[in-house]
Amino acid sequence: MGDSVRTTVGSDRWFRRYGVFGEAARRRLVVLPHAGGSASFYHAWGGAFGEGTEVLVTRYPGRHDRLADPCVDSMDALADHVTAALLPSADVPVTLFGHSMGASLAYEVALRLQREHGVRPAALHVSSRKAPHRLTPRRLHEQGDEALVAELQRLGGTDTRLLDDPDLRELVLPAIRADFTVVGTYGPRDPAPVDCPVHAYVGDGDPSMSAHDMASWADVTPREFQLRVFPGGHFYLVDQHEALTRAIKEQLTAAG
Numbered sequence: 001m002g003d004s005v006r007t008t009v010g011s012d013r014w015f016r017r018y019g020v021f022g023e024a025a026r027r028r029l030v031v032l033p034h035a036g037g038s039a040s041f042y043h044a045w046g047g048a049f050g051e052g053t054e055v056l057v058t059r060y061p062g063r064h065d066r067l068a069d070p071c072v073d074s075m076d077a078l079a080d081h082v083t084a085a086l087l088p089s090a091d092v093p094v095t096l097f098g099h100s101m102g103a104s105l106a107y108e109v110a111l112r113l114q115r116e117h118g119v120r121p122a123a124l125h126v127s128s129r130k131a132p133h134r135l136t137p138r139r140l141h142e143q144g145d146e147a148l149v150a151e152l153q154r155l156g157g158t159d160t161r162l163l164d165d166p167d168l169r170e171l172v173l174p175a176i177r178a179d180f181t182v183v184g185t186y187g188p189r190d191p192a193p194v195d196c197p198v199h200a201y202v203g204d205g206d207p208s209m210s211a212h213d214m215a216s217w218a219d220v221t222p223r224e225f226q227l228r229v230f231p232g233g234h235f236y237l238v239d240q241h242e243a244l245t246r247a248i249k250e251q252l253t254a255a256g
Contacts, residue, residue, distance in 0.1 A: 012085070013059065013066065013069075013085075014058060014059055014081065014082060014085035014086075015030075015039075015056040015057065015058060015059060015085065015086075015089075016039040016056070016057045016059055017054060017055070017056055017057075018043075018045065018046025018047070018054070018055040018056075018057070019046055019047065019049070019053055019054045019055050020051070020052060020053070020054050024052070024054075025052065025053070025054040025092055026052035026053070026092055026093075027052060027053050027054070027092055027093045027094075027095065027122065027252060027255070028053070028054045028055075028056055028089055028090075028092055028093070028094050028095070029045075029049060029053055029054070029055050029056070029095050029096075029097060029248070029252065030056045030058065030086060030089075030094060030095070030096050030097070030106075030109075031045065031055065031056065031057040031058060031097050031098070031102070032058050032082070032096065032097065032098035032099070032101075032102030032103070032105045032106045032109070033057070033058060033060065033099065033101075033102050034099045034100035034101050034102055034128075035100060035101040035176070035179035035180055035182070035183050036152055036175070036176045036179055036180075037060075037099075037100075037101075037102070037179075038059070038060070038063055038064050039057040039058065039059045039064070040064070042055075042057045044241060045057070045245060048245040048249065049245065049248070049249045049252055050249060050252075050253065053249075053252055054089075056086075056089060058082060058102075058105075060072070060078075060175065060179070061175075062174060062175035062178060063172065063175040067171065071174055071175050071177075071178035072178060072182070073177075073178040073181035073182055073185075074181075074182065074185065075104060075105065075108060075182050075185070075186040076108070078105060078182060079105055079108035079109050079111075079112060080112070082105065082109050083109050083112040083113060083116075083117075086109065086113070087117060087119075090113065090117070090119045093121075093122040093255065094113070094119070094121050094122060095121060095122045095123045095124075095125065095248075095251070095252060095255070096109060096110055096121055096123070096124050096125065097125040097126075097127070097248060098125070098126055098127065098129070099127040099128055099129070099237060100127065100128045100129050100234070101129065101179060101182060101183050102127075102129075103126035103127055103128065103129035104129055104132065104135075104183075104186055104187070105182075106124060106125070106126060107124060107126065107132060107194065107220065110124050110194045110196065111192055111194060114194065114195055114196075120195050120196055121194065121196045122196060122252075122255045123196050123197045123198070123199060123251055123252075123255060124194055124196055124197070124198045124199070124221075125198075125199045125200075125201070125248060125251075126198065126199070126200050126201070126214075126217055127200070127201040127202070127237065128201070128202055128203065128206060128208075128209050128214075128234050128235075128236075129209070130187075130209065130213045130214075130216065131191060131213075131214075131216040131217045131219060131220060132186075132187050132188060132189040132190075132191060132192075132220070133187075133188050133189060133190060133191040133216070133219065134188065134213060134216045135186065135187030135188045135189075136188070137183065137184045137185065137186060137187055137188075138183075138184060139184045140180050140183075140184055145169070145173055148173070148176055148177060148180060151180075152176070154207065191219040191220045192220070193220055193221060193222055194220055194221055195221075195222070195223070196221065196223060197221065197223045197224035197225070197226075197251075198217050198218070198220060198221040198223070198224070198225050198226075199225075199226045199227075199228070199247075199248075199251060200214040200215070200217045200225070200226070200227045200228070201214070201227075201228050201229075201230065201236075201237075201244065201247075202214045202227075202228075202229055202230070202236070203229070203230055203231065203232035203233050203234060203235075203236030203240075204229050204230065204231055204232070204236075205231070205232060205233045205236075206232075206233050206234045206236070207233065207234065208234060209234065211227060211229050214227055215227055228247060230243060230244065
C-alpha cells in the first residue's frame with residue numbers, strides 16, 4: 001500500500017487521502033487534527049493500518065494549500081462542513097480519530113452522521129481532550145498573539161519557530177486564532193450519546209489532561225469504552241506513533 005497520497009477537488013478539498021482508493025477501500029479512518037495542526041502532521045499514518053484501510057486526514061481551511069479559504073471559528077460550523085464533505089466517503093464503515101480540538105470535532109461529526117444522515121460510525125477514537133460535558137474552555141482567543149504562541153509552546157507539537165518570522169506569523173496566526181476560537185467557545189455540553197464504541201487515549205505527563213479526565217468519555221456511549229494511557233505529554237502520539245497506530249489498527253481490523 002505504501003504512503004501513496006492524493007488530493008482532489010470538490011468535497012475532497014477537506015481531506016488528504018492516503019492508502020487504498022475508491023472501490024478497494026473496505027473501511028475508512030478519518031483523522032481530525034489538533035488546534036494549529038495540519039494534515040501533514042499525520043503523513044506517517046498513511047500506511048500504518050494495513051490493506052483495505054483508507055486514511056482521510058482533515059485539511060482545515062486557512063492554512064497550507066487551503067490558505068486562501070476563509071478560516072472557520074465555530075465548532076458547529078466546522079463539524080457541519082466536515083460532515084458534509086465526508087458523506088460521499090461513508091459508503092464503507094467510517095472510524096473517527098481526533099486529537100485535542102480534533103477529539104471534540106470528531107465527536108460532533110459522529111453525532112451529525114448518526115442523527116442527520118443515519119450513518120453509525122464504526123468507532124470514535126478521542127485523544128487528549130475532555131469529554132463535552134467536562135470541558136472548561138479557556139478564552140485564549142481573546143488574548144494577544146503572544147498568549148497564543150505561549151500556549152503552543154507549552155503543549156508542544158507545533159514548530160513555533162515559524163512564528164519568529166513576521167511574514168510567516170502574519171500568514172499562520174489567523175488560522176491558529178480561529179482554532180483557539182473553536183476551542184474556547186465550545187462546551188460544556190450535555191453528553192449526547194454516540195451509538196458506537198469509544199476509545200480514549202492520553203499521555204501520562206499531559207499538563208492539561210489526566211486519565212481521570214479522559215475516563216469521562218465513557219458517559220457518551222452505551223457501547224464499549226476503552227481508555228489507554230501512553231508515556232508522554234500532550235503530544236505523546238509523536239513518540240508513541242507505532243504503539244498508538246497499532247492500537248487503532250487492532251480496533252479497525254476487529255470491526256471488519
